[in-house]
Amino acid sequence: MRVILLERVQSLGQMGEEVTVAPGYARNFLLPRKKALRATENNRDFFQKQRAQLEATSLKKKGEAESVGKKIADLSVVLLRQAGEAGQLYGSVTARDIAVAVTESGCSITREQVEIPQSIKIIGVYPINITLHPEVSVTITANVARSDEEAKTQATAVKNGRPLGAMPPATADDEEKKPRRAREAKPAAEEASVEGEAVSAEASAEGEKKPKKAKKAKADKAEGEAA
Template sequence: MQVILVKPVRKLGKVGNTVTVADGFGRNYLIPQEFAIRATKENIAKFSSLQKDMEAKNAENKVDAEKVVAAIKSKHITFITQSAADGRLFGSVSAKAIAAELSKLANVPLNYTNVLLDTPIKFNGIFDVQVILHPEVITTILVVVAKTDTEAQDALREYKEGGKKDAQQKEDELSAMEAENSKQKEVTEEEDAN
């Protein structure tokens, strides 16, 4: 199915692009949510006359999103939760909860679709979470999850001072653990063979 995008859609295109999508995606999501219209001759002619207005509105929405990014930049959200001794939460911090706190912080209504979080947060710690305010405006916010305010402040201070392990260090530790496990597995297999 061919559709004309009337709003920008992440990983699909900008306003005015004619794209081919799966029938179900176009019929069940893009068209009802008013992200796109069918690419018929009438709609193409109608859209070409309205395209400048839509592009201007999109540019205005982008500017508004950039203002929100400026308001939340270098800020963080803290969640005080109950957790086990090993840091596992009794429950989780979801995209919906993060969106609610962000709405308070930015004074702009946001919902869970604005927060890019694959799975809910289930451990204490500091997390970089992506926030999509406009398909062309994506920012990252710091989410701190801790047992107490003091613990959250300490973790944040340590993070800002550079106490955070970099990705390479974590990767090295993980590969060392995997190597140790494979050695133990080989030893066990040799003993079983004898």
Template sequence: MEVILKEDVANLGHRGDVVKVADGYGRNFLLPRKLALQATANNKAVIEQMKAAAARRSATEKAQAEALAAQLEPLTLSFTRKSGENGHLFGSVTSADIAHELETKGFDVDRRKIQLVEPIKAVGETSVAIKLYREVTAHVKVTVAAEGAAEAETAEAVAAV
């Protein structure tokens, strides 16, 4: 069965592509979810119009993603967590924590776009990638400090005065 994709489908194609799929996959998955249309002559004409609109939309989305990436690049996010003596955190800093911190700074970024292979479990500085669009990725610096270390530094500063 030939279908025209209305949305990007992972491992299949991008919006507007004409692809050949198994009958069951097209009938039971793509068509009911409105991810695709059957490839007929009328639908192909409609899709050409949709492709032009999608190209314009894609260009604006990419421009917005690049502007957001330019704002995110100089950003440094700081977290304070309890840690052991060797700098290993008792908890961790996850993509949800990073997304929440970005939200408090005025950036609306979905946590699924934050590309952490595994949660941050050590004190220190880490660069975290945020995939904003297909070819647009921003890197944000994340600093994790030990909770007790900040109090100890403050006590030393007071004692020195």
């Protein structure tokens, strides 16, 4: 589906650009959140008339995001969880959990603004990127521990130079658990490539069938003449 971006969208483009996205991504995320419009002539005219206002609104939101960013730039949220002796959590810490912890600290954010490749499943102190605006992001820390005492010990160790925990890469299971809008956000180029390969394969198959049909027709004709 072709859409006109009403603001900068990471991995898609800048305000005013027309891009091709998966229909589900447009219907479930971009359109209802007013981040884009369907690319029609009427909407193109509408965008041009509203562009100055949209840019002013975006600039205002950016300023508000920068203000929030300054407040949480050095924030460390503590999330207490039960875990085994080796530190493996009985459960996990998700983007939603981190968003709730940050909101409780006084700055409201949503889970969509929390960027983690997959849920945290081991105690430790982790760097977490928070996207407050398409052009504003900050990094906070999530201190996952079994008790307040352990959280303090981990924080002290990090302050003394211990590296932060490394976020493990996303797995196939984590991809399936992502919101549908995230799974549907496939690059248009990838979809176009797949469609192109399918068309090419069909054309190749048709090309192979034609010589066989021609040979069969000749054989039938020869049999008829012999008869």
